[in-house]
Amino acid sequence: xxxxxxxxxxxxxxxxxxxxxxxxxxxxxxxxxxxxxxxxxxxxxxxxxxxxxxxxxxxxxxxxxxxxxxxxxxxxxxxxxxxxxxxxxxxxxxxxxxxxxxxxxxxxxxxxxxxxxxxxxxxxxxxxxxxxxxxxxxxxxxxxxxxxxxxxxxxxxxxxxxxxxxxxxxxxxxxxxxxxxxxxxxxxxxxxxxxxxxxxxxxxxxxxxxxxxxxxxxxxxxxxxxxxxxxxxxxxxxxxxxxxxxxxxxxxxxxxxxxxxxxxxxxxxxxxxxxxxxxxxxxxxxxxxx
Amino acid sequence: xxxxxxxxxxxxxxxxxxxxxxxxxxxxxxxxxxxxxxxxxxxxxxxxxxxxxxxxxxxxxxxxxxxxxxxxxxxxxxxxxxxxxxxxxxxxxxxxxxxxxxxxxxxxxxxxxxxxxxxxxxxxxxxxxxxxxxxxxxxxxxxxxxxxxxxxxxxxxxxxxxxxxxxx
Ligand SMILES: Cc1cc2nc3c(=O)[nH]c(=O)nc-3n(C[C@H](O)[C@H](O)[C@H](O)COP(=O)(O)OP(=O)(O)OC[C@H]3O[C@@H](n4cnc5c(N)ncnc54)[C@H](O)[C@@H]3O)c2cc1C
Ligand code: FES
Ligand code: FES
Numbered sequence: 001x002x003x004x005x006x007x008x009x010x011x012x013x014x015x016x017x018x019x020x021x022x023x024x025x026x027x028x029x030x031x032x033x034x035x036x037x038x039x040x041x042x043x044x045x046x047x048x049x050x051x052x053x054x055x056x057x058x059x060x061x062x063x064x065x066x067x068x069x070x071x072x073x074x075x076x077x078x079x080x081x082x083x084x085x086x087x088x089x090x091x092x093x094x095x096x097x098x099x100x101x102x103x104x105x106x107x108x109x110x111x112x113x114x115x116x117x118x119x120x121x122x123x124x125x126x127x128x129x130x131x132x133x134x135x136x137x138x139x140x141x142x143x144x145x146x147x148x149x150x151x152x153x154x155x156x157x158x159x160x161x162x163x164x165x166x167x168x169x170x171x172x173x174x175x176x177x178x179x180x181x182x183x184x185x186x187x188x189x190x191x192x193x194x195x196x197x198x199x200x201x202x203x204x205x206x207x208x209x210x211x212x213x214x215x216x217x218x219x220x221x222x223x224x225x226x227x228x229x230x231x232x233x234x235x236x237x238x239x240x241x242x243x244x245x246x247x248x249x250x251x252x253x254x255x256x257x258x259x260x261x262x263x264x265x266x267x268x269x270x271x272x273x274x275x276x277x278x279x280x281x282x283x284x285x286x287x288x289x290x
Numbered sequence: 291x292x293x294x295x296x297x298x299x300x301x302x303x304x305x306x307x308x309x310x311x312x313x314x315x316x317x318x319x320x321x322x323x324x325x326x327x328x329x330x331x332x333x334x335x336x337x338x339x340x341x342x343x344x345x346x347x348x349x350x351x352x353x354x355x356x357x358x359x360x361x362x363x364x365x366x367x368x369x370x371x372x373x374x375x376x377x378x379x380x381x382x383x384x385x386x387x388x389x390x391x392x393x394x395x396x397x398x399x400x401x402x403x404x405x406x407x408x409x410x411x412x413x414x415x416x417x418x419x420x421x422x423x424x425x426x427x428x429x430x431x432x433x434x435x436x437x438x439x440x441x442x443x444x445x446x447x448x449x450x451x452x453x454x455x456x457x458x
Contacts, residue, residue, distance in 0.1 A: 001333050002314070002317070003314075004312065005310065005311075007292060007311065008355070010357070010358075010360075034358070035353055038314075038335070038355070039334060039353060042314070042333065042352070043333060043334070053357075053358065055358070079347070099419075103424075104348065104401070105341060105348050105349055105350050105401065105423040105424075106335070106350065106353070106423060108344075108347045108348060108349050109344075109350075109354065190422045191336075191423055
């Protein structure tokens with residue numbers, strides 16, 4: 001099928017892009033890799049008079065440690081995250097999530113900025129960035145601002161982005177030696193969205209107690225969720241199987257899935273419970289390796 | 291309706307064209323360029339029958355606009371053989387029965403081409419993961435995996451042969 005007609009712009013700089021977005025306001029739509037947007041346009045589930053393709057803006061495609069943060073440019077593709085030596089060595093959870101997104105063909109074009117900005121509660125990156133206490137840099141007319149990743153998506157397919165704003169960078173606090181995490185995604189078929197998925201990241205102290213827990217959930221609510229009560233419960237504790245089970249019950253109580261094609265709400269909660277136990281145990285084991 | 295001018299390389303040839311911005315790359319290739327080896331197998335960006343190489347990377351040409359290929363290099367199945375000489379992967383798919391109806395084949399071969407360009411000795415698991423965005427309704431995949439393994443071997447032999455010729 002063919003998208004309906006639109007006018008197309010491919011600005012080469014941030015200023016130019018922001019100018020176009022401001023000029024066309026609500027009639028304009030940002031496109032990055034197009035891997036969420038083009039399927040919607042093709043099926044005519046959405047249409048926009050102006051498409052602003054930001055993929056040719058220079059300098060938004062990088063992965064580097066800079067001071068206290070691992071910084072990832074918004075236009076960095078999933079495949080670049082998957083293939084990055086730095087991420088392979090030091091930020092395993094990001095790679096673990098990236099390789100489970102869609103399929104390699106989609107990952108060759110889909111960007112991390114688009115994966116988060118789409119606001120899809122089933123997209124995998126937001127929960128991971130939330131669990132890692134990540135921050136997002138947003139660039140607009142007035143310049144740059146940095147916000148907490150967990151405040152970015154406010155509802156299904158809805159973000160805090162205002163007219164003329166572009167997400168420019170994802171910032172993740174650099175891991176210290178005593179932390180570990182994982183992303184577990186339960187899906188029906190290869191390349192599919194999840195029934196439920198969970199990102200857990202634990203930092204532990206010298207006594208092997210959890211100093212900081214980060215927990216993000218995919219596909220079990222109207223938006224990607226932070227399981228705050230689960231985090232508080234784990235903090236200060238050493239993990240064993242019964243602690244993990246109790247935490248999983250709390251995490252499930254914080255979820256709010258609906259019944260759909262991927263399963264009933266009840267089934268999703270059962271799945272979440274099981275993967276939560278596994279994710280907490282695995283993260284703790286990884287953190288203990290130091 | 292305004293048209294956009296694009297300039298790109300397709301299978302090594304410099305092309306200039308005018309396209310509607312909404313035109314998907316796959317339709318540009320099939321309808322404007324006559325390169326019908328690239329197939330359309332779905333409406334939902336799931337099947338991979340439309341796979342082409344964009345600057346060497348396998349992508350779904352149905353999930354990309356033709357205007358996005360401006361200034362880029364696109365390779366379709368028509369571009370990987372030289373004249374009547376088939377690419378080793380094509381030979382391997384024939385020999386190992388990597389196809390039945392053939393609808394998925396051009397996509398399978400281009401995805402494999404990309405995989406082998408990054409990793410010339412993939413494990414079975416790496417092959418299966420690489421083709422996870424390419425659906426086949428006929429073969430059950432086993433013979434496709436065998437074909438890709440064999441294709442990798444043929445490519446290495448061909449490379450070795452070329453080196454020997456150069457040495458001589
Ligand atoms: C077959 C298939 C399977 C998929 N499976 C999964 C899956 O399992 N898990 C998963 O997480 N995703 C999945 N996806 C979605 C895919 O990961 C998308 O690539 C990703 O969600 C969007 O990235 P993009 O760069 O392609 O964004 P686009 O499609 O270009 O844009 C998506 C949205 O984000 C906005 N946007 C993009 N970049 C920015 C920016 N820098 N600043 C502000 N707004 C921006 C756009 O306006 C648009 O609203 C799948 C897609 C397909 C086609
Ligand atoms: S035609 Fe099915 S993914 Fe492109
Ligand atoms: S050979 Fe028929 S779809 Fe693969």
